[in-house]
Amino acid sequence: MAMELSNKMSRGIIERIKEISGQDPHLCMQCGTCSAGCTGREVMELLPRQVMRLIQLGDARVLHCRSIWVCSTCLLCTARCPRGIDLARLMEALRVINLRSGREVLVAEKIPVELLTRVPQMALTSGMRKLSA
Amino acid sequence: MKIPYFPGCTLYNKARGLDNSTRASLAALGVELAELPRWTCCGTVFPLARDNYMGMVAAARILAGVAGEGEDRLLTVCSFCYNVLKRVNYEMQHNLEARQKLNNYLEENYTGEIQVVHPLEICKEHVGFDAIRARAGRNLKGLKVACYYGCMLVRPALEMGFDDPENPTIMEELVAALGAEVVEYPHKTTCCGSYQVLHENDLVMQRVQDILNSAVAKGAEAIITSCPLCQFNLDWLQEKILEQDTGFRQIPVLYFTQLLGVALELPRESLGLEQHYVDPRPLLLGAMPHLR
Ligand code: SF4
Numbered sequence: 001m002a003m004e005l006s007n008k009m010s011r012g013i014i015e016r017i018k019e020i021s022g023q024d025p026h027l028c029m030q031c032g033t034c035s036a037g038c039t040g041r042e043v044m045e046l047l048p049r050q051v052m053r054l055i056q057l058g059d060a061r062v063l064h065c066r067s068i069w070v071c072s073t074c075l076l077c078t079a080r081c082p083r084g085i086d087l088a089r090l091m092e093a094l095r096v097i098n099l100r101s102g103r104e105v106l107v108a109e110k111i112p113v114e115l116l117t118r119v120p121q122m123a124l125t126s127g128m129r130k131l132s133a
Numbered sequence: 134m135k136i137p138y139f140p141g142c143t144l145y146n147k148a149r150g151l152d153n154s155t156r157a158s159l160a161a162l163g164v165e166l167a168e169l170p171r172w173t174c175c176g177t178v179f180p181l182a183r184d185n186y187m188g189m190v191a192a193a194r195i196l197a198g199v200a201g202e203g204e205d206r207l208l209t210v211c212s213f214c215y216n217v218l219k220r221v222n223y224e225m226q227h228n229l230e231a232r233q234k235l236n237n238y239l240e241e242n243y244t245g246e247i248q249v250v251h252p253l254e255i256c257k258e259h260v261g262f263d264a265i266r267a268r269a270g271r272n273l274k275g276l277k278v279a280c281y282y283g284c285m286l287v288r289p290a291l292e293m294g295f296d297d298p299e300n301p302t303i304m305e306e307l308v309a310a311l312g313a314e315v316v317e318y319p320h321k322t323t324c325c326g327s328y329q330v331l332h333e334n335d336l337v338m339q340r341v342q343d344i345l346n347s348a349v350a351k352g353a354e355a356i357i358t359s360c361p362l363c364q365f366n367l368d369w370l371q372e373k374i375l376e377q378d379t380g381f382r383q384i385p386v387l388y389f390t391q392l393l394g395v396a397l398e399l400p401r402e403s404l405g406l407e408q409h410y411v412d413p414r415p416l417l418l419g420a421m422p423h424l425r
């Protein structure tokens with residue numbers, strides 16, 4: 001299988017994703033309900049359903065997709081998944097595995113000053129918590 | 134009635150209007166908010182990684198502190214504070230590992246006995262919408278208002294236990310009690326993009342435009358919310374949207390407590406209406422003759 005050649009994640013990482021999220025990605029039946037309502041769907045290259053599929057397949061590319069950083073943890077997917085999967089926790093697991101090894105997307109110095117002086121404090125705190133290491 | 138109050142960091146800075154109007158309007162309804170003597174940031178977001186107890190420490194400390202004062206309730210109004218305090222409280226009640234780890238760390242013995250409440254719940258359950266209807270002036274008559282809940286107030290449903298997660302109505306009930314007209318539109322619980330404004334600005338602009346256009350198309354003249362970040366995204370980004378789309382119709386985005394304050398004819402100083410990008414005062418002039 002092509003997947004097995006270069007992108008297969010080690011069993012260890014799948015177990016870590018499951019452990020950190022507390023979710024079983026194999027419950028996903030690929031119905032796409034999560035993707036349909038997702039806040040970030042318009043700029044995601046992989047929709048939440050596809051993220052789920054890559055995890056099921058053990059495809060390591062899922063750790064590096066933009067979708068996990070676009071997710072605004074709005075929990076709409078979690079609220080609607082007919083299989084009861086808390087997808088937002090899986091998205092978070094994929095982020096924290098990156099963050100804990102130092103990979104981040106939000107760098108404080110790069111936030112435009114105009115925005116920095118205007119946004120509410122909680123936006124900075126939550127953004128830094130979710131998107132920076 | 135006196136309730137311990139956690140304002141949160143944003144209400145001390147960018148969302149003073151929410152803080153002032155919450156205190157003033159609840160006081161007018163006979164509910165006194167007693168700000169906690171010592172408090173810290175709540176952490177703003179509930180950590181979704183199961184092994185991240187660090188992210189729950191701040192909220193757990195705040196809750197345990199309130200319980201230590203012999204109180205049984207804590208009121209907060211910012212949607213993010215409300216979400217994280219309520220969810221951490223839920224963990225302290227139901228997740229024995231979290232309870233033990235956090236209590237060991239904080240040297241506390243807290244088991245989730247505090248009830249985290251929101252002013253909307255106080256309005257509905259303690260004051261009562263009928264009492265509010267009787268107390269409100271008739272100055273909002275005919276004003277068309279769209280209610281925006283966003284994500285944090287209602288999700289996840291089990292932990293938040295706030296209202297129907299797909300179709301909450303508590304804000305609409307308040308609007309009706311204030312004598313204004315409720316505008317129904319499909320986006321009241323979709324997310325505005327939240328903190329992604331820092332990282333995926335275009336995405337948030339798109340979300341905001343969808344939400345605003347939908348409310349305006351249904352005839353809304355104002356939008357109300359309880360979240361400082363929703364308020365910021367929906368209000369300030371209109372400046373940027375206008376730069377790109379000159380045909381765009383602006384709409385004021387208020388805190389629900391400001392609308393409540395207007396209906397209760399509170400003095401203008403307690404409402405913070407001058408802090409918005411889209412000035413709501415022209416719309417409310419008729420309702421508030423003293424603003425003229
Ligand atoms: S809604 Fe649930 S079951 Fe359906 S695709 Fe998404 S994760 Fe899978």
Ligand code: SF4
Pocket residue numbers: 034037038039040041048070071072073074075076077078087088091
């Ligand atoms: S929590 Fe993330 S993945 Fe789920 S709907 Fe919201 S933005 Fe999309």
